Amino acid sequence: MMLMFSLNPANDWGELVGVASFFAIICYLVSLTSMFSLVKPRREALLVVNPGAEFTVPWSRIRSIDTQNGFVIKLAGSEEIACHAFQGSFLGRLFGNASAKRASGAIEKCRIGRGSRESSGEVESKVPWMRPLSWLALIWSAFAIAVPAVARLL
Structure with a gap:
C-alpha cells in the first residue's frame, strides 16, 4: 500500500512522510506484541x-x-x-x-x-527502551525514506 501511494506523482513528500509515519506506528505496535519475548x-x-x-x-x-x-x-x-x-x-x-x-x-x-x-x-x-526505540527508527526510516525513494526512482 505504501508503495502504491509512493508511485502516485500527485502525492508530495509531506504526504508521503505522514502516511509513512502512520504505517511505521502500526508496524511498531505489531512488533511490540509479537517480538522480543x-x-x-x-x-x-x-x-x-x-x-x-x-x-x-x-x-x-x-x-x-x-x-x-x-x-x-x-x-x-x-x-x-x-x-x-x-x-x-x-x-x-x-x-x-x-x-x-x-x-x-x-x-x-x-x-x-x-x-x-x-x-x-x-x-x-x-x-527496556533502546531496542524498541531503535526498531521504531528503523521501521520509520524504511517507510518514510526508502520505500518512496525507491518507488520514485523506478
Missing part, C-alpha cells in the same frame, strides 16, 4: 523478557510454573509473571502446550540445581 535461565536468576518489561527473578522467589494456559511463573506471595514467549492458545489447550511444558521442565531443572544457593533479593523489573 524470551525466558532465559541464568546462574543467579531467571530472566523473563516481555515486549514492555524485563524481569529478573531470583531462584528463591519462584514457587511454581503454570503451563495450563500459556506460561505463568508464580512467585512467593501472590505475584505472577506471565511470559509472552509461550502464549496460551486453543490448540495448546487441545494438545497440551508441549513447548511451554518443555521450557517449564528445563527451568525446573535449573531451579533445583541452583536452589541450594539461596539467591535472595526482590524481583527486578525494568522497561
